[in-house]
Amino acid sequence: MCRIGQEPGPHDADNEDDEEGPTAAFAALLEDSVEELYENAPCGYLSTLMDGTIAKINGTLLAWLGQERDAVVGRMRFTDLLTVGGKLYHETHFSPLLRMQGELSGIALEIKEAGGGRIPVLVSSVVKHGGGGEPQLIRTTVFDARDRRAYEEELLGARKAAEQARKEAEADRARLQDALAVLQQSLLPDSLPSVPGLDAAAHYRTASPDRLGGDFYDLFPIDADRFAFFLGDVCGKGPQAAAVTSLTRYTLRAAAVHDPDPVSALTTLNQVLHERYTGGDPRYCTTIFGTLAPDPATGRVTVHLAAGGHPPALVLRGNGKTEYLPTPGGLLVGVLPTATFTAATTVLEPGDTLLLYTDGLTEARTGDDRTALYGDEALLDFAADHAGRSAQDVIQALTGLLDDLGDGLDDDTALLALGAPALTPRTEATA
Amino acid sequence: MNPLQTTIRHAPTGPVLEVNGDLDYTSAGEFRALITALTLQPGQRLVLDLTGLEFCDSSGITAMIVARNHVHAADADIALAAVPDHTLRVLRMVGLDQILALHPDSEAATRP
Numbered sequence: 001m002c003r004i005g006q007e008p009g010p011h012d013a014d015n016e017d018d019e020e021g022p023t024a025a026f027a028a029l030l031e032d033s034v035e036e037l038y039e040n041a042p043c044g045y046l047s048t049l050m051d052g053t054i055a056k057i058n059g060t061l062l063a064w065l066g067q068e069r070d071a072v073v074g075r076m077r078f079t080d081l082l083t084v085g086g087k088l089y090h091e092t093h094f095s096p097l098l099r100m101q102g103e104l105s106g107i108a109l110e111i112k113e114a115g116g117g118r119i120p121v122l123v124s125s126v127v128k129h130g131g132g133g134e135p136q137l138i139r140t141t142v143f144d145a146r147d148r149r150a151y152e153e154e155l156l157g158a159r160k161a162a163e164q165a166r167k168e169a170e171a172d173r174a175r176l177q178d179a180l181a182v183l184q185q186s187l188l189p190d191s192l193p194s195v196p197g198l199d200a201a202a203h204y205r206t207a208s209p210d211r212l213g214g215d216f217y218d219l220f221p222i223d224a225d226r227f228a229f230f231l232g233d234v235c236g237k238g239p240q241a242a243a244v245t246s247l248t249r250y251t252l253r254a255a256a257v258h259d260p261d262p263v264s265a266l267t268t269l270n271q272v273l274h275e276r277y278t279g280g281d282p283r284y285c286t287t288i289f290g291t292l293a294p295d296p297a298t299g300r301v302t303v304h305l306a307a308g309g310h311p312p313a314l315v316l317r318g319n320g321k322t323e324y325l326p327t328p329g330g331l332l333v334g335v336l337p338t339a340t341f342t343a344a345t346t347v348l349e350p351g352d353t354l355l356l357y358t359d360g361l362t363e364a365r366t367g368d369d370r371t372a373l374y375g376d377e378a379l380l381d382f383a384a385d386h387a388g389r390s391a392q393d394v395i396q397a398l399t400g401l402l403d404d405l406g407d408g409l410d411d412d413t414a415l416l417a418l419g420a421p422a423l424t425p426r427t428e429a430t431a
Numbered sequence: 432m433n434p435l436q437t438t439i440r441h442a443p444t445g446p447v448l449e450v451n452g453d454l455d456y457t458s459a460g461e462f463r464a465l466i467t468a469l470t471l472q473p474g475q476r477l478v479l480d481l482t483g484l485e486f487c488d489s490s491g492i493t494a495m496i497v498a499r500n501h502v503h504a505a506d507a508d509i510a511l512a513a514v515p516d517h518t519l520r521v522l523r524m525v526g527l528d529q530i531l532a533l534h535p536d537s538e539a540a541t542r543p
Contacts, residue, residue, distance in 0.1 A: 233489075235489050235490075235492070235493050236489075236490070236493065237456075281497075282493060282496050282497060282500060284493075284496070286525060308526070309524065309525035309526050310524075311524060328523075329526055329529065330526055331525070331526030331527070331529065331530070332496075332525045332526060332527065335496055335527075335530070336530060339526075340526075340529075359489075359524075363488075373517075410488070411488075411489075
């Protein structure tokens, strides 16, 4: 302990010769007397006999308790000052430890005020031994811990509030995820319709679960003999992109019924998008739109399609040949008030499959440093290995490919395969 | 990932914006703000010099469309110079090579 100057103490008698020195003047400034210091110290003092009977107590502690000295000294034990919980703790922990160790410090207890209130305190005790080593009495200091307790409660309260806020944020996030999932589903068909004479399969992969994707596809009847399909990619992500996707989907569906010619349908969509999103925040999409006319007699499916700004469809022939169906020069849909779109036609023989995809697949980053792109050539090679397979098989193979590309997929990917079913070998069936 | 860096210089034909780094989802907003803050006189030409363009995704393509709409609103014009192959392939795919003038370099693009 560091002593500053010389406090008047029990040994002051030894220092009386120095009374005239500067030390004495300093001491006089500090404290009038030891008794004064004891009585009005900024902490409570008490001394008890070994059985706990209070032998001496200072004014500070009496003031906290709201008790008179006469009612306490020789009449009460230390534990009488404590709350029920404090008493219990004193009996089971405090007292045994004190007897064992001879001292204890900083134990948090609560003392009772005369008015019924409680004061949180920190208690330290030390056993004073007599000349023969036998325990004589217990000296105890009591520090007011109200400020400290209040601070602890504040901390606890802040922690509870933070915990609550975190729970609420998690719940909000879960709700938002649910809402997004429902919206996302409304942008895509629940399931593809069953089309006589046609195999159809689709797959949709979002690159990020909490950002609404902008890819879309659909397949639906336009008259007794024909179906229409489309697949595309709206620029951007999130709710704004989803709004464009929704507008695009329903515009194309309506346009197809009005005039199923692919270039006409895309022209209508172009006008609608350009009119709606003119100005500083252009919204547009890339789309392939087409019609399918299955011929029950031959098993062939005639495809008319047109594309605007979209990567070309792939045709996987049953004989193993795989090729792009080029639609060069078709402009992004919605950018200009008038735009040109490029039409193409093909006939799917039984066993042939038409594959539509969005650029999430071909623009997937590959390689160790994720800087190379998967690319058109790689897709052509991959598709060639699966030529002659059913639409479902082709989609399943591509789903596996997307799994392999993993986090190289920066963007959503939509896949739609439309195939003319291979003819069942009749010779074998009838044999 | 290369941060987007741009510098503007002035040619007799109008401003020339040099675009370096990645023009993608994260940087396209900043790029669009920069473009739409440009003031062009009627008849001027905004040249985007893409020599240093490392990567351009669909957000970058949108930013170019925003640039085109912005200059057209001022009766000005836009041209792209030194478009890297990776971006040229995308521009062709989406048909924008038909509506944006392409030049081999900024010198050719700033010829009156």
